[in-house]
Amino acid sequence: MQIPISLPLDSDGFLRRECPNCELEFKWHHGKTPDAPEDFVYPPVYWCPRCGRSAGHDSWWTPEQLDYARAAAMGPMLDQLDDELAGATRGSKHLSIKLSSERPEIPDPMVEPDDMIALQPPCHPWEPVKVPENSAQPHFCLVCGEAFAA
Ligand SMILES: [Zn+2]
Numbered sequence: 001m002q003i004p005i006s007l008p009l010d011s012d013g014f015l016r017r018e019c020p021n022c023e024l025e026f027k028w029h030h031g032k033t034p035d036a037p038e039d040f041v042y043p044p045v046y047w048c049p050r051c052g053r054s055a056g057h058d059s060w061w062t063p064e065q066l067d068y069a070r071a072a073a074m075g076p077m078l079d080q081l082d083d084e085l086a087g088a089t090r091g092s093k094h095l096s097i098k099l100s101s102e103r104p105e106i107p108d109p110m111v112e113p114d115d116m117i118a119l120q121p122p123c124h125p126w127e128p129v130k131v132p133e134n135s136a137q138p139h140f141c142l143v144c145g146e147a148f149a150a
Pocket residue numbers: 019020021022023024048049050051052053
């Protein structure tokens with residue numbers, strides 16, 4: 001079962017992320033930037049711009065994003081389950097299953113503020129990151145982990 005959940009990007013197209021290692025926040029650009037070379041092969045992990053450790057692409061959700069995704073998925077998931085149960089029991093005189101009609105409230109869409117400052121790593125300038133102002137030096141390239149000073 002797949003429930004599409006949309007998370008907001010800031011006005012420059014950046015998505016908020018939280019590092020599973022240092023638990024600090026930053027943002028990465030959602031998808032390739034227009035400047036990325038066509039043939040660039042993205043690595044299976046990304047490096048945290050703030051602590052320089054790596055993790056798989058799916059490891060960077062903030063707690064707020066996970067809470068939101070869970071809450072937003074609950075209603076559609078229950079509806080789908082209802083439909084499937086209705087289909088499975090159609091035509092049977094003896095079996096009727098109806099889930100509780102109570103649905104959790106649909107959460108308000110998340111809002112992404114235009115905070116943080118954009119940094120371009122010299123090694124991969126087309127893959128910028130955003131970090132909070134005054135975050136500790138050095139920073140690390142998202143796609144190769146190379147340290148750089150902003
Ligand atoms: Zn980190």
